[in-house]
Amino acid sequence: MSVLTDFFAGFGHWNWFIFGLFLMALETIVPGVHFLWFGLSAVIVGLVLSAGLAMGLGEALSLPWQLVMFAIISVATVFGVRRFANAQGVESAEKDLNQRSAQYFGRVVVVEEEITGGRGRVRVGDTLWPASGSDTPKGARVRITGANGTVFVVEPA
Structure with missing residues (x-):
């Protein structure tokens, strides 16, 4: 050694x-x-x-x-x-890239299945999304204000 x-x-x-x-x-x-x-x-x-x-x-x-x-x-x-x-944090041009539902906040959409008892479906583009909010008839226009998981929170537009 x-x-x-x-x-x-x-x-x-x-x-x-x-x-x-x-x-x-x-x-x-x-x-x-x-x-x-x-x-x-x-x-x-x-x-x-x-x-x-x-x-x-x-x-x-x-x-x-x-x-x-x-x-x-x-x-x-x-x-x-x-x-x-x-x-040197990297800033993305699309801040909601991994939060698909957040991309739709503020968008006005059409109720496809009436919202009763706080649950229904809305059409966003060519996709139906579950929605929650006040009772709203089919065909009404609502604004997406938030999301709980994959369920949009909507209010009358």
Whole structure:
């Protein structure tokens, strides 16, 4: 095991770049945006260590501090990206796309089966929908004001 440890110790700060690229490559195999941010964090730690070496600080941070820095940056990138991703909410041109009945609110339709005892049917386009509301004769025009599941709530137009 010591041969392997010595081998990787010889790479110094390049280990972080290798680890980061490995995690990013792993993201392509196991999709789901899990490893990408940890790979980015590893590359950032490698950049910080490279900057420290370029400024002549030698081994700027020992391995335990590098791991702490990696953990902190990983948490920051995960939560930062999560916050950014949630802020980019997608607005649909059709807000009622998955609520078919909501698309008909306010529309005036014709009662096809008279509404008695609070129940009847209305014709919307070429489809009959169950309706609830005050007693209304067949052929009367009513306005759709809401829905309870698939039952339209109507009132006289």
